[in-house]
Structures are given as structure tokens and as C-alpha cells.
Amino acid sequence: METNDPVILLIDPASRNGPDYRAAIHDLGFAVLSLSTGVSTAANQQAGPDGEMSLQVSDVDDAVRQVRAAGVDVRAVVPAHGASLHVADEIAARLGLPGNDPALGWARLNKAAMRARAAETSVRIPEHRLAHSLGEVAxxxxxxxxxxxxxxxxxxxxxGVSVISDAAALDEAGKVWTVDLLGLPVTEWLVERYVRGREYAVNFCSADGEHRLIDIWEYRRPDHRDYDFPLWDIIQIDSAHPDHVRVERFCRQVLDAFGIRQGPGHIEVKCSGDGDDVYLIELAARFTGGPAVPMWTRHSDLRPFHDAVECYLGRRPNMIDGDHGFRAVLGSVVIRNDDAPGTLVAVHGLDELGALPGIADVLVEFRPGDHVPTTTHNMCIPVSASVHGPDRATVLRTMAIARETVRLEIAPDPAEPTVAAPDAVAAG
Known part of the structure; x- marks a missing residue:
């Protein structure tokens, strides 16, 4: 790379999306300058005293200093990892390049700050409290x-998410909240009213503050019980769906309220009832996880990573102005372990699953002999697969067949030994 070559700064490329962003940057005729921030979710657990982000500021300063010292012609800053989105925004702002409002980076990352920003901007959210101990949670x-x-x-x-139905459930669930995914202590929790209703994942792309809807996915559940982990069957909805208009309108308000002006945006909402009662659940200035992005690439005219880079360059990509050209209805089926944890003996029906029309990208997380926990979060899903078909009915039918095809054989963990009461011991 010559110092006069136009360069795109790729932040934290050692991530799932890093290779795709790198390839897109090269395709668009730019050199890549990689920068690993060392900033992770675990390093940013708490807000500062005024609600500002507790960034490793020296890292941002060092990044800007080194980029300027290198004398390269940086045209854009592209974040490849969700945990450092706010760092990328800070760097872009310091370099005078397009990006999202860095002052709102913490509100796009921390759930408590997210609720505070929503309240300031009249974005509907459930009633909630911030707690700093398990006693405050209760x-x-x-x-x-x-x-x-x-x-x-x-x-x-x-x-670490739990629906608490009553005081007894509160006592039982407390032990799982005290550490994060990396095993580090957690010192603050969001406690909010559980919203019963339909849940959606909404995907946008933004260029200079103009927002274009990509698609909306509905989380479909097997029954009407309350849940803390939404993944079961997931499927795109179209403009004829009764919630489509109000969900899209609400999410445009969210994007503006949280300063998302460039690149992808992912928002999760719930609709309770049939009125205009959409609630913000989560948001992030990134692409959705799961199978959606690779499915867009195969079943539409979208080039997600190329178009995102164009947005960070300050350009208007086809994702904003063009026809997305979806050629199929898209979905995903998640095969969970909703029973007791145990040792995996076998996963039956995988070959048959892979052979079903409309099934692709079969992912198997566990192998025979592995310990399989009860599925409570994204990182312990035994089997999942992408699903596509010519219409919604076909996709739903394929999902149902997939569930009939795959069976997890799990040997439950042995029961913990019980300790006999003192009087029982004496009687023996």
C-alpha cells in the first residue's frame, strides 16, 4: 500500500464480518488499513458519571494519531465488530469522515442509556428501572x-436475560445474572415490564440520514407463553402484514432519535395489541446477526457489505435507491434443547434436513459427547438452518417439516444427590 493510495480504515477486522468487509473494500478499489482497538463489551461495562461512554480514550487518540502520522489518504471508517461501533464513530468524527453521531454511541450500546435516550426523544419503551444489586432487581x-x-x-x-413471572421465579433466577458471557461480574441490570405481543427484527440501511427499509422478520413462537429467548421460527413479512406499516414508521423514528445516519441499522420491537403500540426492545448500528445477510446475497440483488462501505464513504448505494429484487421469502428454523441439560448422544435426521428443498446453511453447534445446556441464548443453539421458498406458506411448511425431521438425543445430567434429613439418618 502506497501512502497516496485511497484507504479505508477497517476497525476490528478479526470478527465474523471482517472478511466480507475486507473483500468489499478491495472490490470498490480501496486499500485496507486494519486497526484492532482491543475494546470489547467486557471493557465497557459501565457508564461514566455523566452517562458518557467509559471508552479507552487513549486507544481512540492513538488510532487517530497513528493514522495521521502514516500520511495515508483515509476515505472512510468501517466498523466490522458490534462491540466497537462507538469507537469507529469516534474515530470517524475525529478524522472528519462520515459516520453516526458519536455522542449517542453509548445509547446505541448500553441498554440503560438506550432507555434514557428513548425517553428523551419520545420513543415508546416499556416501564423500567435500573438496578445495581440483586436486591434492587427484586x-x-x-x-x-x-x-x-x-x-x-x-x-x-x-x-443473561430472564422473564420473571412471580416472586418465586425471581429467587430462582438470580444466580444466572451475576456474570456476563465472559464470566466477568455484572453490576447493573435493566428490569422492565414484560410486553406481551408480536416481536420483529427490522433491518435498514441509511445514507446521510435517509433511511431505506431492507426487510422485517417476525419471531414466531410455538405457543403464547412468555419467553426470554425469541428464536424459534423466524420469517420475513411483507407490506400486506397488518403490523408492517406501524413497525416501519416507528423504526424510522428510532433511527433519527439515536443518530443513525450512515450504514446498517438493526432494530427489535414488540407490538402489543392492534393499536399504534410499538415498543423499542433493542437497536444497533450494524447488520443483523444470524442467516439474514448471506441470504440477502443469494436471494436478492443486494450486496450488503459493498453497500455499507458505500454509505460510510458518504455515497448513495443501490440499497438506498434501487430495487432490492428479493426472489424468495426468507426464514430460519432453530432447533433448541428446551428440556434438561445433558450429554448429546446423537442428532438424528441431519442428512434428511440438508436434503429438504429450501433448506441451506445447516449449522450444528454440538457433537456427540458434548454437554448441551438448555437453550437460553444465541450461543447454545444445537441446530439451525436457513429456509427459503416462493411464498410464506411454503417457508412455514418447510420449517414444520424440518422440526419433524431433526431429533436431539440427549442423556440428561444425573440428578444431584439429596442429603437426608437428620431425623431420617437417625431412624436408619
């Missing part, structure tokens, strides 16, 4: 009224 839950949902403010993938 107090907030009783104050709000059951059911509530409890979340780590910096959690991801539903890890």
Missing part, C-alpha cells in the same frame, strides 16, 4: 409488577 420487579424481564445492560444474544 425491588424493581415488585414495584413494576410481574411479569418483568431482567437483562444485563451490556448483554448480547439474550445471554
Amino acid at each position: 425491588e424493581a420487579a415488585r414495584d413494576i409488577g410481574f411479569p418483568v424481564i431482567v437483562k444485563q445492560t451490556m448483554g448480547t444474544g439474550s445471554y
